[in-house]
Amino acid sequence: MRVWQPGSHLSMQRGAQVEDWSWRRTARRVSTLARLAGRYKLRSTLAIASLLAATLVGLAPPYLAKLALDEGVSEGDLATLAVIVALFAAAGALSLATSAAQTYFTGWTGERILADLRNKLFRHLQRLSLGYYERNRAGVIISRLTNDVDALDQLVTDGVTTLIQNTLILVGSAIILFVLDWRLALATITVLPLMALATAAFRIYSSRAYRAVRERLGLVTATLAEDIAGIRVVQSFTRESANERHFREVNAHYRDANHRTVVTNGLYFPFVDFLASAATAIVLGYGGYLYFDGSVSAGTLLAFLLYLSNFFDPVQQLSQLYNTFLAAVAALDKIMDVLDEEPDVVDRPGARDLPRIEGDVRFDGVRFGYGEGAEVLHGIDLDVPAGTTVALVGHTGAGKSTIAKLLARFYEPRAGRITIDDVDLPDVTQESLRRQLGVVPQEGFLFAGTVHDNIAFGRPGATRAEVVDAAGTVGAHDFILRLEEGYETDLQERGGRLSLGQRQLIAFARALLADPRILVLDEATSSVDIGTERRIEHALRHLLADRTAFIIAHRLSTIRDADLIVVLEHGRIVEQGPHAELMARRGLYTALYGDWAAEVA
Numbered sequence: 001m002r003v004w005q006p007g008s009h010l011s012m013q014r015g016a017q018v019e020d021w022s023w024r025r026t027a028r029r030v031s032t033l034a035r036l037a038g039r040y041k042l043r044s045t046l047a048i049a050s051l052l053a054a055t056l057v058g059l060a061p062p063y064l065a066k067l068a069l070d071e072g073v074s075e076g077d078l079a080t081l082a083v084i085v086a087l088f089a090a091a092g093a094l095s096l097a098t099s100a101a102q103t104y105f106t107g108w109t110g111e112r113i114l115a116d117l118r119n120k121l122f123r124h125l126q127r128l129s130l131g132y133y134e135r136n137r138a139g140v141i142i143s144r145l146t147n148d149v150d151a152l153d154q155l156v157t158d159g160v161t162t163l164i165q166n167t168l169i170l171v172g173s174a175i176i177l178f179v180l181d182w183r184l185a186l187a188t189i190t191v192l193p194l195m196a197l198a199t200a201a202f203r204i205y206s207s208r209a210y211r212a213v214r215e216r217l218g219l220v221t222a223t224l225a226e227d228i229a230g231i232r233v234v235q236s237f238t239r240e241s242a243n244e245r246h247f248r249e250v251n252a253h254y255r256d257a258n259h260r261t262v263v264t265n266g267l268y269f270p271f272v273d274f275l276a277s278a279a280t281a282i283v284l285g286y287g288g289y290l291y292f293d294g295s296v297s298a299g300t301l302l303a304f305l306l307y308l309s310n311f312f313d314p315v316q317q318l319s320q321l322y323n324t325f326l327a328a329v330a331a332l333d334k335i336m337d338v339l340d341e342e343p344d345v346v347d348r349p350g351a352r353d354l355p356r357i358e359g360d361v362r363f364d365g366v367r368f369g370y371g372e373g374a375e376v377l378h379g380i381d382l383d384v385p386a387g388t389t390v391a392l393v394g395h396t397g398a399g400k401s402t403i404a405k406l407l408a409r410f411y412e413p414r415a416g417r418i419t420i421d422d423v424d425l426p427d428v429t430q431e432s433l434r435r436q437l438g439v440v441p442q443e444g445f446l447f448a449g450t451v452h453d454n455i456a457f458g459r460p461g462a463t464r465a466e467v468v469d470a471a472g473t474v475g476a477h478d479f480i481l482r483l484e485e486g487y488e489t490d491l492q493e494r495g496g497r498l499s500l501g502q503r504q505l506i507a508f509a510r511a512l513l514a515d516p517r518i519l520v521l522d523e524a525t526s527s528v529d530i531g532t533e534r535r536i537e538h539a540l541r542h543l544l545a546d547r548t549a550f551i552i553a554h555r556l557s558t559i560r561d562a563d564l565i566v567v568l569e570h571g572r573i574v575e576q577g578p579h580a581e582l583m584a585r586r587g588l589y590t591a592l593y594g595d596w597a598a599e600v601a
Contacts, residue, residue, distance in 0.1 A: 032336065033156065036113045036120075047105035051161050054098035055168045059176070060091050062306035069299035102161060110157030118149050121335060129344035130410040131371070139222025144338050147217050151331035154324050162321050166314035173310040180304050181296055187286045188308065191275045195315065198275075202268040203322065209260040210326035216254035218334070223250050269316065276312035283308055345412055347429050354428040357421045357436055357517045358386035359548030361407065366416035368406060375414070376402055377571045384564065386421075389549045391562035393592060398568035400552045404520045407550065408437055420518070438516030440507050441523075446498070451480055452487040454506055458514030470513040474543070476505035512543050519549040565589065 037044055068084040122145060133141070177185040227243055283304060290296040363382040369375040377399050384390050392400040405411055406418060409425050418425050425433060438458070446454050455470060456462040467487065471477045479502055483489040491497060498506070511519060540558075543549075551558055559565060560579045567575035567582070567589045575582055575589050582589040 028336065032332070033113070036116050037109065039116070040109045040112060043105050043109050047102055047109060047161070048164075050098050050101035050105060051165055052168075054095060054102050055165050055172070057091055057095045057098060058169060059172050059310070061088065062303045062310065063176070064088055064091070065299070065302055065306060067299065069297075069302055106161050107157050110153070113156050114149055114153060117152070117335070118145060121145055121149070121338060124339055124341075127343055128341055130405070131344045132341060135371075137222040137226070139225030140218045141338075142225055143218040143221040144335055147221060148331035148334050152328045155328035159321055159324050159328065162317060166317045166321070169310055170314040170318070173307045173314070176307050177304065177311065180300055180307070181290070183290065184283055184287055184296070184304055187282050188279050188311075190282070191279050195272065195275050198268060198271050202264060205264050206261065206322065206326050209257065209264055211330045212257040213254070213261060213327065213330070216250075216257045219250050220254050223247055272312070272316055276309075279308060279312065280305065345409055345430065348426050351427060351429045353432040354420070354423065354436065359517045360384070360386045360421050361518065361548055362419045362422075363403070364417050364419070366406065366413045366418060368402060368411065368413045370411075375571065377406075377413075379416070380571075380573060382566060382573065382576075384548060384550075386548055387546060388563045389544050389551065389561070391551045391553060391559045391565045392568060393553075393559060393565060393589065394568035395592075399571045400568055401522055403568075404439070404522055404550055404552060407518070407520065408439060409433055436517040437520065438511040438514050438518070439520045439522065440504075440511050446491050446503055446506060448490070448492055450488050450490055451483065451506065454491060455509045455513055457510050462513055466513060467509075470509040471506075473512055474505055474508040476502070476509050479505070508543060517547055519543065519547055521549065521551045521553065523552055559593075567592070
């Protein structure tokens with residue numbers, strides 16, 4: 001009698017949900033690859049046709065060997081033997097042709113599927129919001145595009161064909177074994193229960209091991225990417241030894257995960273070989289007895305042994321493929337996790353393009369917090385008329401950069417609204433908004449490429465004259481001409497050949513050439529020296545003229561010249577007004593200004 005226990009029904013429900021989720025996950029994996037392969041239906045069909053032909057041809061030689069021995073050699077019939085030998089040669093030639101065709105069509109299709117998957121993944125990453133990149137390490141994201149896509153290589157190029165071909169050979173060989181002699185076939189399958197148990201255990205342990213391998217490999221890539229990107233900081237703080245120890249630890253975890261797969265393979269595959277040898281011994285012993293008893297011919301016994309090899313070889317191949325399958329599935333799951341990510345900020349249905357704006361910006365009761373975290377902006381009310389230069393000041397963490405991110409719509413506020421020219425930001429497309437908004441960050445990011453390409457980044461169609469004019473306006477033209485190849489100088493990754501100040505001047509030129517209606521300078525002058533700052537002060541006048549600007553800065557000259565200074569503390573606006581008015585109030589701004597003046601002194 002079964003006793004009902006509290007929670008047993010719930011456990012069954014959870015088990016059913018997990019199973020249902022697993023099946024849905026598997027269906028999604030298959031459909032993802034199927035959609036990618038759907039673009040190449042003709043070559044996929046040719047690959048399958050040549051695969052079937054190669055499989056059928058591969059099953060013929062053992063039976064031809066039986067005929068050659070029983071009807072040619074044993075009967076002394078040279079003519080029959082000659083015909084069978086000719087059929088052997090024809091089967092070999094046909095196998096060569098079909099295998100070559102199958103390899104070509106499968107490889108061609110597989111490589112294009114991988115290339116399409118990389119493009120799909122990269123295109124999706126471009127759509128994701130800034131928050132995704134702030135939550136995830138760059139190296140892990142890179143690993144999805146490189147290591148994880150590469151892990152699918154063997155599966156899509158020859159794994160599918162190996163699965164189909166070996167399954168057909170396994171089933172075909174089993175059927176032929178029973179047709180040749182059912183008694184020997186029944187004697188052979190006595191080893192199958194042991195093989196089934198070993199295979200089930202292998203699947204369980206391998207699945208866990210290969211999933212751990214994918215996770216550890218992502219951490220290795222992420223650690224490498226961070227260490228290489230921050231090598232200047234590493235060397236400045238003499239952290240080489242500490243970083244080496246950290247990488248050694250991460251690499252050891254990756255090694256251990258790989259070692260578990262090696263141990264699992266090292267136990268399983270030799271056991272399959274042992275079972276194959278045991279089955280062969282059974283056939284030789286029992287088959288020899290039947291031969292001496294006259295119940296089976298020598299040709300049948302030879303064919304049986306050959307087909308027996310055809311039976312166990314696919315088991316080995318399929319088990320090895322399972323390793324590939326596990327690695328590929330673990331990688332595909334990681335890729336699908338990225339593809340399942342949705343942008344934090346999406347355009348509303350029917351969102352329209354933002355027409356050319358004047359630049360009147362209003363924050364009305366804006367509240368915001370990152371993710372599920374605590375609120376960092378508490379009811380921001382701010383009215384910025386078009387053409388106004390606003391300086392956002394306050395201690396670190398006061399919310400200055402957050403305001404800039406909300407204005408660029410990298411995030412959505414939890415409450416309140418932000419308008420430009422009385423138009424709600426969610427009512428317009430992100431692309432049309434950002435076309436009229438320029439951001440110059442604290443450290444001007446430069447891409448690998450020429451100086452010209454970096455300045456023209458926001459306007460790829462800009463002429464050389466327009467690029468030179470923008471560079472001259474911000475005071476970058478002279479130092480650019482002193483570079484090896486002037487505007488055609490290759491800056492390499494992140495512009496590492498230039499000083500911080502030079503990189504920032506190019507970033508200013510890039511912003512000026514893009515001609516945004518609203519400009520955000522996020523500590524844009526903090527990385528330049530006083531001399532360089534003075535050279536770009538006149539550039540700022542050109543850059544800020546006739547456009548709305550939000551400047552996050554602590555340089556005295558930048559702050560004093562602003563039309564409006566907004567003082568933030570703990571996510572709230574505590575003071576706002578021009579410099580002279582705020583100094584007269586002797587509030588928080590006066591204290592901050594005194595601190596900055598002391599630093600300059």
